[in-house]
């Protein structure tokens with residue numbers, strides 16, 4: 379003892395010492411409240427690559443290593459839910475070669491999740507891919523679905539990977555789903571005996587759904603919501619009339635369009651709970667902290683529905699530079715702000 383024959387033994391010793399120190403630190407932190415849900419916007423991989431004179435792809439790979447460490451720290455700390463913004467719908471607008479490289483990297487990493495030694499198996503992580511997965515190329519989508527199925531019985535900790543995601547797209551999707559469910563329910567109640575009404579109803583729905591194509595630029599979510607409530611009210615209106623063929627949906631809608639001084643709450647509408655239930659993120663509670671690296675303070679269309687009572691933390695470090703101390707500092711920040719956050723939550 380006392381003499382190291384190779385660097386391996388020394389570095390092993392330092393690693394163990396590091397792990398031990400980290401565990402001690404986390405024990406102390408755990409005296410306070412640990413956030414249940416930690417969200418990350420991993421910003422700055424490209425800037426990091428530029429700063430270090432690397433290829434962009436190397437920057438993304440460094441970013442991935444950083445993510446693995448951050449995940450490990452979160453799960454060691456007892457954070458149950460971690461959400462990461464892996465790829466935004468907006469990112470499809472980047473140069474095709476970069477998008478392709480990113481997709482290849484994603485595919486490699488998603489497939490890696492099922493390997494024995496992966497962090498997913500190590501910590502018993504349940505993985506969800508959150509977003510409009512239809513927009514992904516087939517291999518990536520298939521891999522993502524495979525991981526979701528394979529981890530479906532894990533319950534200890536949860537990783538939500540936002541892929542082909544934007545908040546406005548999520549909201550529009552949730553409103554569309556709410557409308558669909560409402561319509562299905564009404565149609566099941568009514569049956570299809572009112573043939574005239576049914577044809578008109580379908581026409582009307584088509585018109586509405588063409589309005590509801592996700593369009594981030596114009597933020598149609600709100601408009602879609604309004605339009606949708608219109609059609610549901612209209613259809614439920616026919617339900618009230620109870621099979622009267624004379625009064626078709628189309629007529630009812632036209633009447634509404636003329637603005638005949640419709641009283642609010644007269645017909646059942648899509649409610650907040652309906653929309654919330656249909657959010658992709660409905661599988662997790664709202665995040666408690668959102669960390670965005672690179673000192674950026676924009677939300678960039680990430681979890682805007684879910685962050686009304688969330689602490690934002692944006693250290694200046696680029697994502698590949700994010701490490702243990704940023705996580706610790708974020709948790710300390712959360713603990714200091716907890717009384718304030720809880721007071722605000724009660725006022726909501």
Ligand SMILES: *[C@@H]1O[C@H](CO)[C@@H](O)[C@H](O)[C@H]1NC(C)=O
Nearest residue numbers: 525526527528529530531532
């Ligand atoms: C999960 O559990 C269910 C029921 O216990 C079982 O049928 C299914 O095969 C399990 N899935 C995996 C991936 O282990």
